[in-house]
Amino acid sequence: MKSYYMALPWIARNTSGIITETFKTIGKFSKLKKNTVVLSQERLFDKYVYVESGLLGQTTNDVSLKKPSIMGLIPPGRMFGPTPIARKAVSITNFYAMRESTVYIVRQDDLLRYMEDKPAVKEEFLLATISRLHTHIEKFAVAAMLTPKERLQLFFKVILISYEIDLAAKWLRLPVNLSIIEFSNIVYTTEQMLAKIFMQWKKDGLLKREGRYTIINKNLLETLDWSGNEVAFYDK
């Protein structure tokens, strides 16, 4: 299949220097323990969060993750928040710390006031929000249009690209040690289906586990017919 991506699914692109600077100037630094909920579904979406270290997750389910969700990842260098020009909105997803993390948090009112006379800041926040929406579109499009196996291959590629890992090596270690239940939420399939795919790939010499880390063979990426990396980051 041929697909077109304006953004990578699951993980939004890195934010620009202007955004990082804004968070460090007017944001409140905060340490988050694993599983801390930063924003709950159905609550007023009235703050911006920039991830400095660790890993946050965004999910349509509650954080107990009892059934597969379609989860997005928010690694360091990414932010989330409401559209800077929207009226009051409610969050449709949960945001929580998947790992111990550090973040900067800015209240919506404070950001709006700060950017009032700074059109360049406003524009960067708008572009980051729109880029984030494209990431969601891709995440759901992939969940609808690709098989679990293809989704998993694509996710490997996306997480490697997002963490700026050189794809030239024969064996590639995924930068985050994800559990089977986390994988199942990210690629939106059951743990059983995942176990079956992993087992087959292990047998075929395409995947191995070292402790909690997953190491994949480069061939797993190359059998994927995916044009995403060519058009992602289109507006740079």
Place this chain on the structure above:
Amino acid sequence: MKSYYMALPWIARNTSGIITETFKTIGKFSKLKKNTVVLSQERLFDKYVYVESGLLGQTTNDVSLKKPSIMGLIPPGRMFGPTPIARKAVSITNFYAMRESTVYIVRQDDLLRYMEDKPAVKEEFLLATISRLHTHIEKFAVAAMLTPKERLQLFFKVILISYEIDLAAKWLRLPVNLSIIEFSNIVYTTEQMLAKIFMQWKKDGLLKREGRYTIINKNLLETLDWSGNEVAFYDK
């Protein structure tokens, strides 16, 4: 299942008066024959289109529609176009006239120049673009998370709401006479699956066809567990 919608899937909300006015002031009026392609995949996305009458469609496949696509509808009162503040972007989908239509078309450069000293116009176009992105997210989320039967029920509800049809009547005629192949592209399933669902609903007295029109029984909407209509149009 419980879902949350910030926008309706498949069909974006009506644009505001400001947008309609802008198109009528600086746009070029154009009549489109059925199947005219307005914008092709992989071409520069450099124009805004406002639908005045008829019906446009947006699809990831080519317009011959040989295999199921995930199609969106653009009925009168809606517009599409690139993000007004984005750098040059390429269209990832095809836009074409599903029926004979009339539209207003504005080139991106002309719009950007026109809105330079009109922040209210710029804001409305940005909100409309963001709302349109939410519609795509919902469309794909629904394709991933609901069954074909649920998607079809949801689509009935969305098209009735979008055309502002009173849902109180016992029998409701869908405002557009869609073919089976069009239905299959919208709800992303095969014609065979659709025929099977339609046949069952006919047998159960929940659906009938009058000529090319589809008439549905109100009960079909009520068995749907969908919280969308409560939170859609959240920022009005």
